[in-house]
Amino acid sequence: MLTVAPYIQAGVLTLAWVAFTVWCYRTVIARRIEARQHSDARTVVAFASESGSAEALSLQLVDILRSQGAKVLHQPLNQVTPDRLSQCRSLFVIASTYGEGDAPDNGRFFIPSLKKTLAIYPELGFSILGLGDTTYEHFCGFSYDINTVLLERDAQVLAPLVAVDRNDPETIASWFTQLADAGVIHPDQLNSIEFSDKAPVNPQYPLRFKGRRHLNSGSPGAPIYEVTLDVRNQFSWQAGDIIQLHLQGQIREYSIASIPEESELTLLIREQNHPDGSPGLGSGWLCHQAMVNDTVGASVRCNPSFHCSADAEKLILIGNGSGLAGLRAHLKVRDMSGQHDNWLIFGERSPLFDRHWDKQLTEWYDSEHLTYLNRSYSRADSLELASVTGEASRGYVQDVVSEHSDRLKRWINAGATILVCGSRDGMAQDLEHQLGSILGSEKLEALTAEGRYRRDVY
Ligand SMILES: Cc1cc2nc3c(=O)[nH]c(=O)nc-3n(C[C@H](O)[C@H](O)[C@H](O)COP(=O)(O)OP(=O)(O)OC[C@H]3O[C@@H](n4cnc5c(N)ncnc54)[C@H](O)[C@@H]3O)c2cc1C
Numbered sequence: 001m002l003t004v005a006p007y008i009q010a011g012v013l014t015l016a017w018v019a020f021t022v023w024c025y026r027t028v029i030a031r032r033i034e035a036r037q038h039s040d041a042r043t044v045v046a047f048a049s050e051s052g053s054a055e056a057l058s059l060q061l062v063d064i065l066r067s068q069g070a071k072v073l074h075q076p077l078n079q080v081t082p083d084r085l086s087q088c089r090s091l092f093v094i095a096s097t098y099g100e101g102d103a104p105d106n107g108r109f110f111i112p113s114l115k116k117t118l119a120i121y122p123e124l125g126f127s128i129l130g131l132g133d134t135t136y137e138h139f140c141g142f143s144y145d146i147n148t149v150l151l152e153r154d155a156q157v158l159a160p161l162v163a164v165d166r167n168d169p170e171t172i173a174s175w176f177t178q179l180a181d182a183g184v185i186h187p188d189q190l191n192s193i194e195f196s197d198k199a200p201v202n203p204q205y206p207l208r209f210k211g212r213r214h215l216n217s218g219s220p221g222a223p224i225y226e227v228t229l230d231v232r233n234q235f236s237w238q239a240g241d242i243i244q245l246h247l248q249g250q251i252r253e254y255s256i257a258s259i260p261e262e263s264e265l266t267l268l269i270r271e272q273n274h275p276d277g278s279p280g281l282g283s284g285w286l287c288h289q290a291m292v293n294d295t296v297g298a299s300v301r302c303n304p305s306f307h308c309s310a311d312a313e314k315l316i317l318i319g320n321g322s323g324l325a326g327l328r329a330h331l332k333v334r335d336m337s338g339q340h341d342n343w344l345i346f347g348e349r350s351p352l353f354d355r356h357w358d359k360q361l362t363e364w365y366d367s368e369h370l371t372y373l374n375r376s377y378s379r380a381d382s383l384e385l386a387s388v389t390g391e392a393s394r395g396y397v398q399d400v401v402s403e404h405s406d407r408l409k410r411w412i413n414a415g416a417t418i419l420v421c422g423s424r425d426g427m428a429q430d431l432e433h434q435l436g437s438i439l440g441s442e443k444l445e446a447l448t449a450e451g452r453y454r455r456d457v458y
């Protein structure tokens with residue numbers, strides 16, 4: 001008998017997906033419209049942020065300045081080009097720091113692009129609010145670097161840099177007070193602002209622990225586990241999104257490896273221990289402590305900077321270790337939508353023991369969902385490499401890219417998008433250096449601006 005129920009279900013799911021997509025991209029769309037409307041603004045408020053605190057604070061400043069009648073352009077720091085700076089008279093930067101004193105992804109091209117020119121900006125006034133955490137060695141390192149480079153270019157300090165430890169509201173307020181003292185904002189505005197020491201929080205759902213599987217027994221590296229959590233249709237997400245697990249008042253973020261159609265959340269977790277051998281808070285719970293049916297509070301962090309356009313014809317997916325998680329979600333979506341021009345470059349240590357999801361990758365290679373499958377292993381001999389499906393080599397992902405530079409250029413010229421997921425310092429930095437030397441750093445910046453070079457690195 002013909003029934004309409006499946007069609008209604010499919011319709012509801014499609015509507016939910018469309019609504020979620022629009023919701024995810026709402027700020028991107030609004031920002032494009034706004035950038036056009038305010039393109040001649042002499043005041044720029046720029047942010048460099050990953051989990052949203054710096055961006056949220058920058059919006060508060062924008063609201064204040066606009067309520068005073070100023071024309072203000074609000075942009076990610078990457079978009080503040082040397083040309084923009086020469087038109088600009090006041091620049092306010094709110095920036096967090098990642099890695100070891102590094103820029104968040106949406107700010108990492110600012111200093112290199114400034115350093116490519118000899119321009120000076122004596123007519124530019126600036127002030128920086130740095131967000132960071134004193135437990136890291138390079139506290140607010142990126143903000144101090146921006147400060148140095150702007151001073152080197154003769155820009156004038158409107159109010160001195162303020163470095164904030166873990167979103168401390170009083171320190172944040174002191175920067176706004178300095179802006180009022182400098183005549184940038186009206187002192188009356190200070191009473192109306194509220195600062196929170198909490199990063200923006202997304203709705204929380206209870207997730208049930210379903211199980212774990214040790215994937216690299218015998219590996220010279222730390223154990224890595226596939227972990228599954230029961231979503232029970234409580235929320236949706238897109239390939240590229242991050243799950244935030246709330247454990248003992250702290251948040252740990254993990255790249256989601258599955259897609260909603262799989263009805264469960266799959267993660268790839270590297271076990272981490274403290275120097276005294278005690279287990280890490282998040283990885284310890286996921287890899288060892290959680291029992292079946294234990295629950296954990298979780299939120300989805302929509303992560304547009306690692307989403308991929310549905311009409312990207314070719315994808316080059318590059319990652320290492322647990323970074324295979326974020327790449328797998330994209331490959332799964334493309335498998336379902338019949339988009340098979342995919343080149344996976346994955347790095348690990350041992351070809352004998354570190355073959356996470358080897359069965360799935362082999363199937364995808366055999367069925368030509370993966371046009372190329374390159375796996376590189378830092379500890380391997382040729383006999384071990386011979387046992388790996390696809391192309392296997394000794395070394396790191398950046399070596400694969402270098403060895404196949406002609407193929408890389410061909411794919412990029414044919415419109416390919418590059419997705420990178422995994423270690424920020426151990427892999428993404430060296431890879432970026434290699435990509436820059438093959439394609440040229442300007443091309444890499446252009447690819448980033450076009451959304452064709454995207455990263456989820458940590
Ligand atoms: C966007 C994003 C995506 C991520 N995706 C993944 C993923 O897919 N898979 C994955 O496995 N991880 C991922 N991570 C990393 C993950 O969020 C956690 O950082 C990781 O699991 C370690 O957290 P933990 O709570 O287990 O360890 P923690 O308890 O936070 O300890 C972490 C490490 O810090 C060091 N440390 C802690 N305390 C001290 C101390 N007092 N002195 C010296 N060193 C100390 C130790 O070396 C320890 O190993 C991601 C991170 C981000 C930001």
Ligand SMILES: Cc1cc2nc3c(=O)[nH]c(=O)nc-3n(C[C@H](O)[C@H](O)[C@H](O)COP(=O)(O)O)c2cc1C
Nearest residue numbers: 049050051052053054096097101132133136139140
């Ligand atoms: C993986 C990671 C690395 C970090 N590295 C640094 C660092 O080197 N120096 C620092 O001051 N803060 C560091 N931080 C702290 C962030 O800068 C801080 O949490 C900031 O408030 C985040 O702002 P955002 O929400 O705008 O991204 C790091 C945080 C994370 C999660």
